[in-house]
């Protein structure tokens with residue numbers, strides 16, 4: 001399918017050059033219609049839907065997701081978002097005074113805060129190991145990252161694809177090395193499902209969270225947490241409800257704990273089979289490959305324009321459907337709003353400690369014209385010099 005046909009499948013405002021699929025995704029019409037159909041069904045008979053029919057659809061949806069990410073059906077639970085998943089694990093993790101959690105210094109800020117909060121409470125330390133740029137090889141990354149590891153390290157927390165730098169990190173090698181050292185590994189795959197294939201059995205992490213509402217394109221508020229069987233009884237529910245010591249337990253206590261959370265609209269979770277079908281019907285593997293090619297073919301041009309150093313080699317090993325370039329600006333929030341208000345370009349300008357990155361996303365509906373519009377806007381902004389310096 002060509003990109004204009006794909007574009008027609010989305011509700012996106014045609015006035016906006018939308019280069020920020022990464023933040024919250026966007027839902028294609030067939031998936032959104034399924035969402036609304038389920039919500040209408042719920043309103044026709046709320047009790048029947050919430051307590052019976054919806055639960056059956058939940059089981060079907062979880063089956064489809066577990067097949068999609070290749071894990072055991074009972075090892076994955078639905079959560080609203082990756083923050084929720086990180087909080088489940090962090091709250092229950094048996095941290096003691098002096099323990100350490102090893103992360104990179106390019107993790108998502110909200111997740112850093114969660115770990116810092118629970119580390120402060122327990123007297124543990126959250127170590128943000130500095131990543132050297134440009135990345136040169138997976139081996140070098142592993143060597144540099146594990147410099148931060150010692151006998152006090154109890155858990156590794158690392159993004160599969162990072163937010164501010166948009167880089168795909170070698171989590172396969174990280175999980176492998178962590179296992180060798182007897183350290184648990186939690187992969188933050190918020191951006192991964194739908195961008196890259198996930199094979200949980202091969203990756204074999206201890207914990208893995210992914211957002212379905214980003215690159216899998218489901219409605220907002222649908223994500224998952226995979227937990228290796230060995231740790232499921234450690235992951236207590238954030239909301240303790242009827243599923244705790246359930247009157248009619250299912251085959252999995254882990255599922256019971258995390259499924260029932262009081263009254264809520266959980267229909268977003270139920271659209272996951274529709275999203276998987278949508279990607280199949282529209283040959284999303286080819287669509288994603290075209291997007292990656294567009295990301296990569298534009299990368300050098302943006303680096304030159306912004307006089308920036310590359311963060312990594314231009315390769316599928318590190319780049320998928322996001323591309324970040326460091327920029328010099330004192331006012332990233334104002335610059336972001338200026339790009340939106342003046343040029344109608346939705347593109348994030350993000351802080352990571354003392355650095356600022358501009359990150360474009362490429363989804364099936366984007367084409368070269370979108371990236372040209374961004375390029376031209378940045379060219380003008382460099383000339384104007386109010387926000388952007390070289």
Ligand SMILES: Cc1ncc(COP(=O)(O)O)c(C=O)c1O
Nearest residue numbers: 081082083108159162163188190
């Ligand atoms: C790498 C990464 N992890 C975690 C999250 C948290 O997602 P949420 O705010 O939806 O919980 C995000 C959000 O964009 C992210 O980019």
